Amino acid sequence: MDSRERLLTTLDHREPDRIPFDMGSTQISGIHVVAYRNLREALGLTPVEITLCDTIQQLALPDGDVINKLGIDVRGLFPLNSHNWQIRVEDAGDCWEYHDEWGITYQRFKPDGLYFSIVKVPLSGPDVSVGDIEKHDWPDMADPKRIEGLRDKAEEYRAAGYGVVIKDPFAGLFEFAQRVVGMENCLIMMASNKQVIGVVFDKLKELKLAFWEMALPELGDVVDVIMHADDYGTQQSQLISPRMFRDQLKPRWKEILDRVGELAPQAKRMFHSCGNVRPLLPDFIEIGVEIINPVHIRAAQMDPVELKREFGSDLVFWGGGVDTQGVLPGGSPQQVKDDVRRNIEALAPGGGYVFNTVHNIQADVPPENIIAMWEAWQEYGWY
Numbered sequence: 001m002d003s004r005e006r007l008l009t010t011l012d013h014r015e016p017d018r019i020p021f022d023m024g025s026t027q028i029s030g031i032h033v034v035a036y037r038n039l040r041e042a043l044g045l046t047p048v049e050i051t052l053c054d055t056i057q058q059l060a061l062p063d064g065d066v067i068n069k070l071g072i073d074v075r076g077l078f079p080l081n082s083h084n085w086q087i088r089v090e091d092a093g094d095c096w097e098y099h100d101e102w103g104i105t106y107q108r109f110k111p112d113g114l115y116f117s118i119v120k121v122p123l124s125g126p127d128v129s130v131g132d133i134e135k136h137d138w139p140d141m142a143d144p145k146r147i148e149g150l151r152d153k154a155e156e157y158r159a160a161g162y163g164v165v166i167k168d169p170f171a172g173l174f175e176f177a178q179r180v181v182g183m184e185n186c187l188i189m190m191a192s193n194k195q196v197i198g199v200v201f202d203k204l205k206e207l208k209l210a211f212w213e214m215a216l217p218e219l220g221d222v223v224d225v226i227m228h229a230d231d232y233g234t235q236q237s238q239l240i241s242p243r244m245f246r247d248q249l250k251p252r253w254k255e256i257l258d259r260v261g262e263l264a265p266q267a268k269r270m271f272h273s274c275g276n277v278r279p280l281l282p283d284f285i286e287i288g289v290e291i292i293n294p295v296h297i298r299a300a301q302m303d304p305v306e307l308k309r310e311f312g313s314d315l316v317f318w319g320g321g322v323d324t325q326g327v328l329p330g331g332s333p334q335q336v337k338d339d340v341r342r343n344i345e346a347l348a349p350g351g352g353y354v355f356n357t358v359h360n361i362q363a364d365v366p367p368e369n370i371i372a373m374w375e376a377w378q379e380y381g382w383y
Contacts, residue, residue, distance in 0.1 A: 316354065
């Protein structure tokens with residue numbers, strides 16, 4: 001099997017020759033530039049100028065030599081967005097500062113800050129009104145420049161036998177609303193002023209639909225997976241109640257996923273949410289989610305054996321290959337291998353599994369642990 005055949009087989013809930021492997025196909029299944037540089041050195045590869053696919057998170061785009069050496073099966077398309085486009089970083093004294101197309105301000109501390117963090121949102125304060133939201137300078141998500149050259153890249157990946165993934169240019173309705181009005185304001189408004197926060201959600205929904213209605217007529221026939229992302233889970237429970245999700249967000253997400261399904265019916269729909277989202281998984285399935293990422297195995301109620309037993313016939317699991325909070329950065333190589341083996345044994349039977357870490361590989365992960373993870377996937381990842 002080539003990589004794409006392998007991916008399509010497992011997405012169809014059948015066992016391919018081996019488990020498909022992803023590293024770096026999206027901004028939430030990638031590797032920090034520091035860890036990537038260390039990995040290249042450990043693999044004995046020639047130093048190169050590293051390309052970032054996400055400046056805010058400082059994520060490296062894997063180079064061809066790494067992809068070939070590790071046997072990565074999935075390649076990503078990266079539409080132009082506020083994390084990789086028109087980034088003009090300013091010197092702000094003890095930090096670097098960046099203002100994006102949404103009006104959000106980020107800072108990364110000198111000299112060796114690992115990523116940019118949000119320090120100012122554009123519509124802050126408890127008195128945000130519908131008028132403020134409507135007057136805000138929202139970016140143009142239907143600008144075809146955002147996908148310029150991506151069809152050629154997708155066709156190149158297809159010709160080389162890779163599976164192809166695309167994610168839209170900004171985070172989910174709930175997550176991005178917090179970036180626009182602030183997390184505290186967003187949560188308070190969801191509880192006490194649903195009308196105003198609903199205008200924000202509707203505007204973000206409109207922008208997502210505008211992007212997909214521009215992009216998928218051009219790209220829909222050359223992508224295999226379309227990814228959406230919105231974080232609802234914490235380590236123990238959820239950021240909002242399932243009732244609040246069902247009332248305020250689920251109908252809007254269903255409209256987006258339905259439209260994506262109409263525009264690209266052959267592509268599978270993936271949804272990313274960190275943390276304990278187990279109570280929401282039936283809702284995700286109802287709105288058309290076919291793949292769940294990242295399988296946050298260290299969070300409460302996210303035991304991979306139970307998830308596979310309860311949801312394995314409806315959902316493909318993408319991730320959960322190794323714990324990135326404790327084992328991968330802090331364990332021994334043998335502990336990493338043991339964790340990989342346990343997770344593969346839980347999630348891989350019958351297909352429906354793509355190997356990836358639980359979210360991005362961070363800067364503090366030793367290269368020997370990344371190699372141990374890869375060696376364990378090599379050893380235990382065959383059917």
